[in-house]
Amino acid sequence: MNRPYIICHMVTSVDGKVTGDFLSAPECAPACEIYYDINRSLQADGFICGRVTMESSFTGGYTPDLSQFKPVQHDGDRKMDYMLDEEDMSGFYAVAFDPKGKLGWKSNRIIDPDGDPGYDNAQIIEVLTEQVDKRYLGYLESMGIPYLFAGETEIDVPLALFKLKNIVGCSTLLLEGGSIVNGYFQRADAIDELSLVVAPLLADKNDKPLFSDSIPAAFELVNAETKNGNLVLTYKKK
Numbered sequence: 001m002n003r004p005y006i007i008c009h010m011v012t013s014v015d016g017k018v019t020g021d022f023l024s025a026p027e028c029a030p031a032c033e034i035y036y037d038i039n040r041s042l043q044a045d046g047f048i049c050g051r052v053t054m055e056s057s058f059t060g061g062y063t064p065d066l067s068q069f070k071p072v073q074h075d076g077d078r079k080m081d082y083m084l085d086e087e088d089m090s091g092f093y094a095v096a097f098d099p100k101g102k103l104g105w106k107s108n109r110i111i112d113p114d115g116d117p118g119y120d121n122a123q124i125i126e127v128l129t130e131q132v133d134k135r136y137l138g139y140l141e142s143m144g145i146p147y148l149f150a151g152e153t154e155i156d157v158p159l160a161l162f163k164l165k166n167i168v169g170c171s172t173l174l175l176e177g178g179s180i181v182n183g184y185f186q187r188a189d190a191i192d193e194l195s196l197v198v199a200p201l202l203a204d205k206n207d208k209p210l211f212s213d214s215i216p217a218a219f220e221l222v223n224a225e226t227k228n229g230n231l232v233l234t235y236k237k238k
């Protein structure tokens, strides 16, 4: 397989939603704890999240002032990937699917306030499209944040995964939401395993499902157990 093995690891409501207030309800706290435990135990090479999730979980909506940065010029129109020297790359990555380059990072590693080893100190990698402002590339380079190009306006999931395997060296990555990025992966047939913690709650009608705009697919249930009032499920792609 010329891409990393992808495990989509998520907390869901009983009605299969993954966004919204149910996630912060006290009744969902045990599911979140189980989710973080599994996240650590899977020992992947890193995790992937969409721009919205990275913003809500890690950057807090900070935006850099791009007027401070010089545009990065590449030969011709096509932009080049940017990697750090091997010794400066950690073995654990936080991969942000950020097509327009909106995320404002204050460090080139994730700083998790709780020091959770499932996230803390992960090396940030930005996956971008050709739409990005070239000054954003200057900002990323000044921060020591590697970036990969995959696509013109939408992120080409197979190309991004090809690069994550062959340039970065990732063998297994966790896909950790939200609904929109999960949907892009599902439609690209790039999900090998589902790891779900189903919390005993119903979500709001406006909350989003596990995959936005999914297409039909079959999975095989390989494990099901209950933990502290939650259902913990593992499915593999058939």
Ligand SMILES: NC(=O)c1ccc[n+]([C@@H]2O[C@H](COP(=O)([O-])OP(=O)(O)OC[C@H]3O[C@@H](n4cnc5c(N)ncnc54)[C@H](OP(=O)(O)O)[C@@H]3O)[C@@H](O)[C@H]2O)c1
Pocket (backbone or CB within 6 Å): 009, 010, 011, 012, 017, 018, 019, 020, 023, 049, 050, 051, 052, 053, 054, 056, 097, 098, 099, 100, 102, 153, 154, 155, 156, 157, 176, 177, 178, 179, 180, 181, 182, 184, 208
């Ligand atoms: N239940 C759980 O386990 C769990 C886990 C993680 C997150 N969440 C929840 O999910 C919420 C956010 O989910 P969401 O579905 O709204 O957003 P999301 O999937 O986190 O991010 C979506 C954004 O990512 C970018 N993107 C991702 N893949 C792309 C592709 N292939 N091509 C182009 N753009 C791509 C786009 O950014 P632009 O908009 O910049 O174009 C898109 O709008 C969070 O607030 C959090 O509560 C839940």
